[in-house]
Amino acid sequence: MTANDALALHRRAVVADAHNDLLCSVASRPADEWSDYFRAQWLPQLHEGGVGLQVLPVFIDDVYRPEGALRRTLRMIEAAHRLAEGNADTVGLCGDGDDLDRVIGEGRIALVLALEGMPGIADDVELLETVHRLGVRIGSVAHFGRSAFADGSGEDAAGSRLTRTGVRALAEMERIGMIFDISHLGAGGVDHVLELATRPVMATHSSARALFDHHRNLTDAQIAGVAESGGVVCVNFFAPYLHESAYTIDTLIDHFERVVSVAGIEHVGMGPDFVREVLEDTTAPCCVQTTIEGVPADRYLPGLEGPAGLPLVTEALMRRGWREEEILAVLGGNLQRFLRSGLGAAALA
Numbered sequence: 001m002t003a004n005d006a007l008a009l010h011r012r013a014v015v016a017d018a019h020n021d022l023l024c025s026v027a028s029r030p031a032d033e034w035s036d037y038f039r040a041q042w043l044p045q046l047h048e049g050g051v052g053l054q055v056l057p058v059f060i061d062d063v064y065r066p067e068g069a070l071r072r073t074l075r076m077i078e079a080a081h082r083l084a085e086g087n088a089d090t091v092g093l094c095g096d097g098d099d100l101d102r103v104i105g106e107g108r109i110a111l112v113l114a115l116e117g118m119p120g121i122a123d124d125v126e127l128l129e130t131v132h133r134l135g136v137r138i139g140s141v142a143h144f145g146r147s148a149f150a151d152g153s154g155e156d157a158a159g160s161r162l163t164r165t166g167v168r169a170l171a172e173m174e175r176i177g178m179i180f181d182i183s184h185l186g187a188g189g190v191d192h193v194l195e196l197a198t199r200p201v202m203a204t205h206s207s208a209r210a211l212f213d214h215h216r217n218l219t220d221a222q223i224a225g226v227a228e229s230g231g232v233v234c235v236n237f238f239a240p241y242l243h244e245s246a247y248t249i250d251t252l253i254d255h256f257e258r259v260v261s262v263a264g265i266e267h268v269g270m271g272p273d274f275v276r277e278v279l280e281d282t283t284a285p286c287c288v289q290t291t292i293e294g295v296p297a298d299r300y301l302p303g304l305e306g307p308a309g310l311p312l313v314t315e316a317l318m319r320r321g322w323r324e325e326e327i328l329a330v331l332g333g334n335l336q337r338f339l340r341s342g343l344g345a346a347a348l349a
Contacts, residue, residue: 003315005318006311006314006315006318007311007314007315009314009318009324009327009328010050010310010311010314010315010331011050012328013050013052013314013327013328013331013332013333014052014053014104014328014331014332014333014336015049015050015051015052015053015270015310015331015332016051016052016053016054016055016269016270016331016332016333016335016336017049017051017053017054017055017270017271017272017307017310018055018202018204018205018232018234018269018270018271018335019055019057019114019183019204019205019234019236019271019272019273020054020055020056020057020272020273020274020307021057021059021273021274021275021278022038022042022056022278023056023057023058023059023076023079023080024059024061024076024278024281024282025037025041025042025277025278025281025282026038026042026079026083027072027075027076027079028281028282031078031079031082034079034082034083034086035082035083035085035086035087036086038083038086038087039083039086039087039090043087043090043091044308045306045307045308046109046307048307048308049306049307049308049309049310049311050310050311051109051307051310052104052109052110052332053100053104053109053110053112053332053335053336053339054091054109054110054111054112055111055112055113055114055138055204056080056111056112056113056114057114057115057116057204058073058076058077058080058113058114058115058116058120058136059116059117059143060072060073060076060116060117060119060120061282069119069120069122070120070121070122071120072120073115073119073120073121073131074120074134077113077131077134077135077136080093080111080113080135081093081134081135084111089108090108090109091103091108091109091110091111092106092108092109092110092111093111093112093113093135094110094111094112094137094339094343095135095137095343095344096343096344097339097340097341097342097343097344099343100112100336100339100340100343101340104336112137112138112339112343113134113135113136113137113138114136114137114138114139114140114181114204115131115136115138115139115140116139116140116143116181116184117140117141117142117143117147117152117184118139118140118141118147118149118169119143119147121148121169122148123148123149123165125165125168125169125172128169128172128173128176128178129172129176132176132177132178132344136178137177137178137179137339137343137344138178138179138181138202138204139173139178139179139180139181140180140181140182140183140184140185140204141162141166141169141170141180141185141189142184142185142186142189143184144184144293148163148165148166149162149163149165149166149169150162150163150166150185150186150189150192151185151186151188151189152184152185152186153184153185153186153187153215153216153293154186154215154293155186156186156187156188156215158186158188159188160186160188160189161188161189161191161192162189162192162193162196166189166192167192167196170193170196170197171196174197174198174199175346176346177342177343177344177346179199179200179201179202179339179342179343180193180197180199180201180202181201181202181203181204182194182201182202182203182206182218182222182226183203183204183205183206183216183236183271184216186215187215187219187222190218190222190225191222191225194222194225194226194229197229199229199230199342200229200230200231200338200342201226201229201231202226202231202232202233202234202338203218203223203226203231203232203233203234203271204234204271205234205235205236205238205271205272205273206218206233206234206235206236206271207235207236207241207242207255207259208220208223208235208255208258208259208262209222210258211242211243211254211255211258212241212242212243212244212255214240214241214293214294214295215293216236216241216293217236217241218233220262223259223262223263224262224263226263226267227262227263227264227267230338231267231338232267232268232269232334232335232338233259233263233267233268233269234268234269234270234271234335235252235255235256235259235268235269235270235271236255236271236272236273237252237270237271237272237273237274237301237304238273238275238300239251239299239300239301240292240295240296240297240299241295242254242255242301247299247300247301247302248301248302249301249302249303249304249312249313249316250316251301252301252304252313252316253313253316253317253320256268256317256330257320260326260330265326265329265330265334266329266334267334268329268330268334269330269332269334269335269338270310270313270330270331270332270335272304272307272310274304274305274306274307276298276300276305276306277305277306279297313331314327314331317330
């Protein structure tokens with residue numbers, strides 16, 4: 001196996017990234033720069049990484065909460081639409097499986113909108129249908145702290161499950177065809193979702209707690225539950241969630257192999273959570289974060305600080321002896337298949 005062999009395989013794959021916060025970076029600029037900035041700054045990185053399917057989370061920083069959360073949510077959704085319209089030759093915003101296959105088939109990058117934590121919704125479950133009309137197709141209901149729907153993973157000591165509003169939100173998401181994302185949800189909430197869900201759920205960016213005991217990771221039982229629902233677990237690349245000090249690509253592959261051993265190869269994808277550039281781009285020098293939930297905020301896997309480094313994953317999987325079909329599945333085939341069937345598909349009346 002050579003690096004050229006790995007690159008050739010990578011270029012044949014539909015590479016799918018279930019979590020990149022680049023919209024935070026785009027939306028921080030004046031509206032008339034959104035499209036051009038995406039084309040100049042992010043599109044080359046996505047192309048270099050071979051990305052063919054990109055989930056775009058709408059994440060609302062604390063400074064906008066609570067009063068400005070809905071306005072910021074709408075601004076970021078509008079930014080996604082404008083960058084897609086302004087770069088229609090290379091990307092396309094997708095609302096259903098047909099859109100997804102068409103855009104990918106045309107050699108463009110399929111974009112899928114997600115809400116992360118939903119602070120702009122607060123407890124107005126009815127607004128889920130509103131944002132769905134605007135193109136949002138995936139949603140999580142908490143981040144690190146507490147929301148109207150549930151506790152985030154940082155509140156695990158509370159031992160809480162979904163609130164009544166959270167139960168309503170899960171049912172509404174299933175009704176309208178919005179995929180439920182358990183990443184960032186507290187342990188009790190994850191278990192509650194897996195008990196109640198009647199449709200497949202996903203984890204957009206979570207790794208294996210059996211390998212590193214951090215609350216942002218999933219237990220084997222939770223990973224198995226996602227797989228049993230018919231969903232996918234997309235492995236997070238953020239180095240301090242993978243190991244206390246061994247920030248290497250081999251550590252990342254260990255997490256892939258653990259999740260595969262529990263969920264099965266067909267239920268695993270990639271959720272890199274590339275944050276270095278976004279944090280640098282959106283954080284004032286006075287307020288740089290040094291830690292995130294008890295781990296260093298400035299440690300990254302060498303070469304995997306951004307999407308351009310994704311071919312390194314293919315090379316590392318080949319070194320581990322993974323078969324070609326397994327690599328293609330985890331790089332993006334699984335996520336494309338999952339979204340093709342679930343994207344925008346409303347429940348039958």
